[in-house]
Amino acid sequence: MNNNQQSPKKRIIDVDIHESVLYKDLFKYLDNPYRRYIEDANWIQEKHLPYTQPSVAGVNRADAKTPDGGIAGSDLPFMQEQLLDDIGHEYGILTGALDPSPSSMHGWYEMATALASAYNDWQIENWLEKDERLYGSVHINAEDPSGAVREIERVGSHPKMVQILLPIDDKMWGDPYFHPIYEAAEKHNLMIGMHHNEPPIYYGKWPRYFIEWHSLLPTTHMMMVTNMIFNGVFEKFPNLKLMMIEGGFTFVPHLMWKLDQQYTDLRHEVPWIKRKPSDIMKEHVRFCTQPSEELNKKDFLSVLDQMGSEEMICFATDYPHWDFDSPHRAIPNFDPDLKKKLFSENARAFYPKLK
Amino acid sequence: MKEQTVCHIDDMQPGELRESVIGRISIVVCKTLDGEFYAFTNKCIHQGGPLAKGKLCGAPQSDNPGEYTFCQDGEILRCPWHGREFDVKDDGRMLANPERKLPSFPVKIENDYVIVYK
Numbered sequence: 001m002n003n004n005q006q007s008p009k010k011r012i013i014d015v016d017i018h019e020s021v022l023y024k025d026l027f028k029y030l031d032n033p034y035r036r037y038i039e040d041a042n043w044i045q046e047k048h049l050p051y052t053q054p055s056v057a058g059v060n061r062a063d064a065k066t067p068d069g070g071i072a073g074s075d076l077p078f079m080q081e082q083l084l085d086d087i088g089h090e091y092g093i094l095t096g097a098l099d100p101s102p103s104s105m106h107g108w109y110e111m112a113t114a115l116a117s118a119y120n121d122w123q124i125e126n127w128l129e130k131d132e133r134l135y136g137s138v139h140i141n142a143e144d145p146s147g148a149v150r151e152i153e154r155v156g157s158h159p160k161m162v163q164i165l166l167p168i169d170d171k172m173w174g175d176p177y178f179h180p181i182y183e184a185a186e187k188h189n190l191m192i193g194m195h196h197n198e199p200p201i202y203y204g205k206w207p208r209y210f211i212e213w214h215s216l217l218p219t220t221h222m223m224m225v226t227n228m229i230f231n232g233v234f235e236k237f238p239n240l241k242l243m244m245i246e247g248g249f250t251f252v253p254h255l256m257w258k259l260d261q262q263y264t265d266l267r268h269e270v271p272w273i274k275r276k277p278s279d280i281m282k283e284h285v286r287f288c289t290q291p292s293e294e295l296n297k298k299d300f301l302s303v304l305d306q307m308g309s310e311e312m313i314c315f316a317t318d319y320p321h322w323d324f325d326s327p328h329r330a331i332p333n334f335d336p337d338l339k340k341k342l343f344s345e346n347a348r349a350f351y352p353k354l355k
Numbered sequence: 356m357k358e359q360t361v362c363h364i365d366d367m368q369p370g371e372l373r374e375s376v377i378g379r380i381s382i383v384v385c386k387t388l389d390g391e392f393y394a395f396t397n398k399c400i401h402q403g404g405p406l407a408k409g410k411l412c413g414a415p416q417s418d419n420p421g422e423y424t425f426c427q428d429g430e431i432l433r434c435p436w437h438g439r440e441f442d443v444k445d446d447g448r449m450l451a452n453p454e455r456k457l458p459s460f461p462v463k464i465e466n467d468y469v470i471v472y473k
Contacts, residue, residue: 176421232420264401265437267451272417276452 011340012327013091013347013354016195016245016288016316017083017134019127020073020097021119029118029125034111045099048198051210055322064320072320073097076130083319084133087327090344091354094127094136095245096165098197102141103148104167112141113151120155128160135354137165137193142173145180152181156188162351163243164190167197168220170204174231182237189352195245196220221247222255225285229259232272234284241350242285249287249313250295253306256281282309286350288316289342290325297332310338314347361469364390370429374407377473382460383407384469385443388429393443394460394471395432400449404436406457414440414450432457 023045027035037043056062057072064072064082073079084092098104100119102112116139128136138161140148155161164185166173173194185192199220200206207213221244228234228242259277267273273280295303304310315331318324325331331342348354359377367373367386374397375382381397383406397406413428431450432441440450447457461472 236420264449264451265439268415268438268440271415271423272420 010088010327011090011344012087012315013093013344014083014087014089014317014319015093015193015243015314015347016095016290016318017079017092018073018097018319018321019079019094019123020071020099021122022071022074023100025074026100026115026118026122029121030114034114034118037111047099049210049213050206051213054210054214057322059321061320061322061324076127079319080131083317084131087317089133091133091135091347093162093193093347093351094123094134095193095195096123096137096139098167098195100139101167101169101197102139103143103165103171104169104197105141105143109141109144109147113144113147116141116148116151117154120151120161124155124158124160128158135160135162135351137161137163138190139165140181142166142171142178142181145178149180149184152184152188152190156184156190159353161188162191162353163193166192166194168194168199168224169197170199172227172231173224174227174229174233176231179233179236182233182240186237186239191241191243191351193243193245194221194224196247218247218251221287222251225255225281226259228285229277229280230270230273232270234280235272235274240284243314243350244285244287245316246288246290246318248291248293249289249307250293250303252281252287252312253303256307278308282312286312286314286346289313289331290316290318291323292325292330294330295332297334300332300334310341311346311349313342314350315343357473359471359473361394361471364392364464364467364469367392367469370411372407372409372411372432374405375471377460377471380473381405381407382471383432384462384471385411385432387411387443391444392462392464392469393447394462395441395443395447395457396459399434399436399439400455400457401434401437401439404434406432406434406441409433409435411443414442 060072066075066078100115102116105112119139140151201216256278361375369388373384383397385393410433413425414431415423416426430444441447447459449455463470
């Protein structure tokens, strides 16, 4: 194991680092016929956002392109140099680049499940076992819960797999159809990490501009938290916790108030909920600092006060994406106790596999 | 202590609500399916909805997501406005927040008449 860790400048657990892969790099881990389906048909990975990209290097930081011209996030030594060593990470959680995103694929469950397995093996061999700071996410094809459970059983006990990754697209993951996944997660001490992929936000359609889509991504996170809570996922799986990745956190007070108020009026529809939804959120759901809305100290503290908790937010860089948050600039300069919670201890408390 | 005769016990059917007044206070009298009587303020503690216009119903309960059991039929007073549920046999406590409850009034049956006291 190559450990380039320097003495940390401050303890940082970064809960959103995107490593990237090209399909050809998965061939080694992909059985036939799936490898040949891709190879023979020259299947090119692609995303579907109908926009030109937001920055000069697409969705990535332009300076994150690898020295040999490869895609950002595809080279561990360069990530070590540019992120882990430079900032002095204690730990980083890999969240993939959602390409491939097996749970986002429609149909052909066999291919999606095979891609998920190949991705996990690639991730373990090339990242988790090469840098002790990096922890990983189990990729699954959630559309096929039985196949997903088999994959969780296969790699979920790996000591560096800390969560199961679910993309936010157009599927409501609180639906009982997906509950076998949560049962398997609990069994292996895995949390759930949700990260938006390409959710159509405007009534199932795309807005005209990227800025509209990107501004309203937090609404999709609100949908998922609401869906998971009222479908009783946390009542059924009391040890399960949910990390909402890259949705920010300033919407959380509104969501807590709204769900509590609605529960008071409409409890009869979801009688398995026995406590205030905001209490469920405080116990089971965590949110990321990124993408920062650049609040000043007073406003940031005001949001925390409205949430009634300093334990619900975890720091994330979103490296190597264009809207990366620097730990030195994105968060106001708080007192040491609060800084410690935001930058490391809240995440450490969330992921039981982190020491 | 003020008292108000509301009605004869047979004037109300099990599961029925009836509005009455004691002094200047509007109250709702509830007759549960087992023939017991209970009285509360007629203004919902939420936003003042007229509870006598609501319904005495039951409460779906569950310990398993997706499964329902219908309990306490005729014992849950639901506000006609926002539908908040109050357990008339548990001192008018709100099901979603048992720390809150409807102000209640003592009820006695005297010579087969329903008497509410304040």
